[in-house]
Amino acid sequence: MSATLTLAAPLAAPPPGPDDLRIEGLVKRFGATEVLRGVRLRVPRGQLCALIGANGAGKSTLLRCLLRLVEPDAGAIEVLGEDARRLRGRALRRLRARVGFVFQRHNLVPRLSALSNVTHGAIARAGALAWHQALAPRALRAEAMRCLEEVGLAPLALRRAEALSGGQSQRVAIARALMQRPEMILADEPVASLDPAAGREVMGLLAGLARQRGITVLFSTHHMEHATAFADRIVALRGGAVAFDCPAAAASPAALERVFA
Numbered sequence: 001m002s003a004t005l006t007l008a009a010p011l012a013a014p015p016p017g018p019d020d021l022r023i024e025g026l027v028k029r030f031g032a033t034e035v036l037r038g039v040r041l042r043v044p045r046g047q048l049c050a051l052i053g054a055n056g057a058g059k060s061t062l063l064r065c066l067l068r069l070v071e072p073d074a075g076a077i078e079v080l081g082e083d084a085r086r087l088r089g090r091a092l093r094r095l096r097a098r099v100g101f102v103f104q105r106h107n108l109v110p111r112l113s114a115l116s117n118v119t120h121g122a123i124a125r126a127g128a129l130a131w132h133q134a135l136a137p138r139a140l141r142a143e144a145m146r147c148l149e150e151v152g153l154a155p156l157a158l159r160r161a162e163a164l165s166g167g168q169s170q171r172v173a174i175a176r177a178l179m180q181r182p183e184m185i186l187a188d189e190p191v192a193s194l195d196p197a198a199g200r201e202v203m204g205l206l207a208g209l210a211r212q213r214g215i216t217v218l219f220s221t222h223h224m225e226h227a228t229a230f231a232d233r234i235v236a237l238r239g240g241a242v243a244f245d246c247p248a249a250a251a252s253p254a255a256l257e258r259v260f261a
């Protein structure tokens with residue numbers, strides 16, 4: 001019997017996964033000023049997408065419109081398969097619970113320990129009532145501790161948030177978002193207040209943990225090197241519209257510079 005090695009036919013490209021985010025014709029006005037001017041964006045499941053643009057380009061407004069922290073004026077928004085513009089009350093809260101937010105300012109409760117701040121991520125996941133009635137505190141604390149370990153902060157678990165450095169606080173904020181077991185993370189300049197070394201480290205941590213879990217991430221940044229190093233794709237906003245959209249590996253320095261010109 002001849003031991004011929006038959007090469008398998010080249011695999012077809014995997015079918016594109018579902019889009020976790022679909023935005024079409026998104027418009028937001030503040031007074032007479034149109035801040036988002038018909039934004040279209042689709043982000044497939046598991047993609048890390050960087051949103052760049054000059055001050056005032058509309059990055060934060062876009063991120064806030066997605067779960068209606070800011071109310072859009074026109075357009076369609078689908079988040080994790082849900083029509084985010086139509087949802088109200090409990091249904092909107094349920095959708096928000098599936099998405100972790102990380103902001104420039106970490107918004108930790110200063111007088112609570114790092115560990116307690118992280119366990120609060122489970123409130124978003126389970127709702128305040130379930131938190132009090134059903135969840136076993138011991139299991140929650142163990143899970144929170146694992147999240148803190150993942151961001152390298154287990155040794156500081158019992159330290160009050162107010163006594164943590166900016167970088168440490170942002171790690172706790174990431175652990176809290178992970179505790180929520182999010183399907184998507186929206187991060188608005190998550191490392192803007194950190195020094196360059198800490199910023200790079202924390203950004204790498206966020207990207208790495210999201211990748212491990214297959215979490216879709218949309219993050220805004222002014223750091224081009226973070227966009228090119230940690231994202232799969234770079235979307236640039238200019239004057240409230242998408243100026244370019246390309247794989248991170250293909251983003252040319254000239255194109256990136258034009259966004260800020």
Ligand SMILES: Nc1ncnc2c1ncn2[C@@H]1O[C@H](COP(=O)(O)OP(=O)(O)OP(=O)(O)O)[C@@H](O)[C@H]1O
Binds near residue numbers: 035053056058
């Ligand atoms: N609540 C608000 N009321 C009025 N105008 C607003 C409000 N929020 C944002 N804007 C305006 O909308 C525009 C876009 O702001 P946005 O914060 O989305 O920009 P950005 O790209 O996040 O900027 P930065 O890089 O400075 O964070 C700006 O001109 C800003 O002044």
Ligand SMILES: [Mg+2]
Binds near residue numbers: 059060061188
């Ligand atoms: Mg902003």
